[in-house]
Amino acid sequence: MIDPVKFKKILVNLLKILVVVELVSAFSGGMGGHGWGRFGVDLVIAGILYLTWGRLSAAVAQKKEDTWKMMETSPERAGLFNALVFSLLWTDRIYENVPPDRLRIIVISYTLIALGLVAAYVKIGSGLMPLVVSGALVLGAVNLVTWVISLERGEKETLQTELKLAHDVQVSLMPKSDPSLPGFEIAGISVPAANVGGDLFDYAQLGTNGGVFGISVFDVSGKGMQAAMSAVFTIGAIAGEVDLSTSPALILSRLNKSIFSHSRRGHFVAFLLAALDTSRKTVTFANAGQTRPLLKNRGGLTWLDPPGVRFPLGMQEDSTYEEKTVQLEPGDILFMLTDGFTEAMNTHEEMFGTERVEEVARDGVIDGLTPGAIIGRLTAAVHTYAAGAPQHDDMTIVVVKVL
DSSP states (O other), X not given: OOOHHHHHHHHHHHHHHHHHHHHHHHHHHHHTTSOSHHHHHHHHHHHHHHHHHHHHHHHHHHHHHHHHHHHHHOGGGOOHHHHHHHHHHTHHHHHHTSOHHHHHHHHHHHHHHHHHHHHHHHTOSSTTHHHHHHHHHHHHHHXXXXXXXXXXXXXXXXXXXXXXXXXXXXHHHSOSSOOEETTEEEEEEEEOOTTOOOEEEEEEEXXXXXXXXXXXXXXXXXXXXXXXXXXXXXXXXXXXXXTTOSOHHHHHHHHHHHHHHHSOTTOOEEEEEEEEETTTTEEEEEEESSOOOEEEETTEEEEOOOSBOOOOBTSOTXXXXXXXXXXXXXXXXXXXXXXXXXXXXXXXOOBOHHHHHHHHHHOGGGGGSOHHHHHHHHHHHHHHHHTTOOOOSOEEEEEEEEO
């Protein structure tokens, strides 16, 4: 297989050897009485190259970046010279983007071009025959490369279609409006990343009495359509459990067995389930590997942890989850969010972190805001921190405010 980096090093070393050979040859000619002019010219050229090497390297590096930007943003406007410079200076990056299973086709293309050059040089046959043979070989090489490009473009378009469908499935599974619950204000949002993960949130009445309201925030492992289909299964599985109990721990324990039985190994669901009791003004929650909920009350900020195991659903068949109940007071604010917030990165690959989430939550301004406005404030803080860096994971959050 082609290794462009090693190939370029070989060419540079050959160039150095040729320079040394030329200097030695010119020196020998001078010693042999053929004059020192050639050696002097070679020495001057070598000296100039030595003294200006740093500037030449910087100029080449700048030209390299310029041609990359030109080809990446608008390759149809690139001229012949820029295309040639791009293909020579960016050899390593070009071949990095070629899948390993397609590199063999590229090798065959190079072989055909080499045979075409040989055919033109040795003049196979007479008349136009050498030109016809070499032209046919080069055309075959170009056709193979074009075929590779068309395959990659087709696969990319297929992937984009799949991601669009996965995004639509993901959005369709989530609530279309905020719930109306006596004594509480609730809002939720999910901002999918470009590659579409498996973050979801949902609301449901727990049990059959109508006094306990469930909020689920979960993250299915994987990306794209695979994650979307896992999310569909998880939504269906929990829909079959919420009528049977008001206990988040019991619901997650039963849900875990179902996901373990029906999911492929290595596929998990990080799941946080909270139950709001509207009459007692309490929240009871169980957590299966999801980000801990954050409670803001008169005592400050508290990351809530239930007892027991914290394995994501589907990791171990016999996981039994436990729950914790917290008394709520008017003015309390509960944040239920996924790691897309805490692990959002800026251009230096530094994470937003729990401390910055706390900084936003601690601000007294949010006490007078609605849950939707609070979500907007936290999301804006993340986007400001990211400063244009791409979003690598879904950002999902539900905020509950006690009235």
